[in-house]
Amino acid sequence: MAMPVLVSAETVEKLLQYGELVPRLEVALGKFSSGKGEIVQPVRSVLAIEKYNGYLGVMPAYSAHDDVLATKIVTFYLRDQPSSIPAHQASVLLFDPEHGTLKAVMDGTVITGKRTAAVSAIATKFLKPVQADVLCILGSGVQAVSHYEIFTEMFSFKEVRVWGRTKENVDRFARTVRGPVRVCSSVKEAVLGADVIVTVTMATEPVLFAKWVKPGAHINAVGACRPDWRELDDALMKSAVLYVDTREGAMKESGDVILSGAEIFAELGEVVNGDKPALHEKTTVFKSLGMGIQDAVAAKLVFDSWNAQQ
Numbered sequence: 001m002a003m004p005v006l007v008s009a010e011t012v013e014k015l016l017q018y019g020e021l022v023p024r025l026e027v028a029l030g031k032f033s034s035g036k037g038e039i040v041q042p043v044r045s046v047l048a049i050e051k052y053n054g055y056l057g058v059m060p061a062y063s064a065h066d067d068v069l070a071t072k073i074v075t076f077y078l079r080d081q082p083s084s085i086p087a088h089q090a091s092v093l094l095f096d097p098e099h100g101t102l103k104a105v106m107d108g109t110v111i112t113g114k115r116t117a118a119v120s121a122i123a124t125k126f127l128k129p130v131q132a133d134v135l136c137i138l139g140s141g142v143q144a145v146s147h148y149e150i151f152t153e154m155f156s157f158k159e160v161r162v163w164g165r166t167k168e169n170v171d172r173f174a175r176t177v178r179g180p181v182r183v184c185s186s187v188k189e190a191v192l193g194a195d196v197i198v199t200v201t202m203a204t205e206p207v208l209f210a211k212w213v214k215p216g217a218h219i220n221a222v223g224a225c226r227p228d229w230r231e232l233d234d235a236l237m238k239s240a241v242l243y244v245d246t247r248e249g250a251m252k253e254s255g256d257v258i259l260s261g262a263e264i265f266a267e268l269g270e271v272v273n274g275d276k277p278a279l280h281e282k283t284t285v286f287k288s289l290g291m292g293i294q295d296a297v298a299a300k301l302v303f304d305s306w307n308a309q310q
């Protein structure tokens, strides 16, 4: 029995390219929302490690369409002090769907960063206003960097703004990204006039308020993945047209959806399929929770690229 391949973060970083990842994720989102059973993905299990303010998530998924079977195991911790240990750490187990054999154990942290930003970019492609000149990123960590990377690659914003709670993190972000960024001293300064907003904080209370949001803007709400955590206020959740990655996930995990009572208009996959309209002229929110199938598709891409080099 062959041992599984171990694929490092560096190798994942090198092999996982947005140009290949985005179209495959878009198809997977559509297949998931079509409900034709080609993709099987239960809502993830999340275990609370209360003593340390942490969580462990288990995210299995199978796609007959992509012929991929994988499970991401991810931990995420609320930290009240800056730490050299990332808030999110993940590994992806990739299996041979036909025989159930474990093929690879690969870094899931880089996969999480890239696939999450790629899905936000897919939502933004459909939902941003026709004239979108200003991008605002709230948060300055791992997801902020990956979102900056793909959003500046896929779209032509005239200005990119960032706000972060911690100056140390914001300065690191500004040094890390390859391109211009305007560091803002308040959320309000970053948000006023923005056409596309990305919220990627670890906030548990709202940081983005409807009163600052330009009518017709598109918001990718990526943080707040627990039923009692918030990033957006009720006014924004209730006034915007709400899209989600998965209804089931949002209704179980999203405090922004559950606590605001906002009505879900559509899954992103339904927009991809043409089953629901992209109301890009309205103020729109894409609430992203994360899906195991996104990790599985990314892991297959990495493995197939790695295999081709052997």
Ligand SMILES: NC(=O)c1ccc[n+]([C@@H]2O[C@H](COP(=O)([O-])OP(=O)(O)OC[C@H]3O[C@@H](n4cnc5c(N)ncnc54)[C@H](O)[C@@H]3O)[C@@H](O)[C@H]2O)c1
Pocket: 076, 086, 087, 088, 112, 116, 139, 140, 141, 142, 143, 144, 164, 165, 166, 169, 200, 201, 202, 203, 204, 205, 207, 222, 223, 224, 225, 288, 289, 290, 291
């Ligand atoms: N939707 C998805 O698929 C998905 C995937 C991965 C991560 N996430 C979520 O995205 C968010 C960012 O993840 P990350 O990996 O970039 O984390 P990170 O720790 O690298 O960055 C978090 C950022 O939020 C800031 N922050 C922390 N507490 C805050 C608070 N109370 N108010 C405002 N800002 C605060 C930090 O300073 C940092 O800039 C998290 O909520 C994470 O759970 C979502």
Ligand SMILES: O=C(O)[C@@H]1CCCCN1
Pocket: 057, 074, 076, 088, 112, 225, 289, 290, 291
């Ligand atoms: O989908 C993910 O990878 C993340 C895990 C941490 C919580 C938010 N969603």
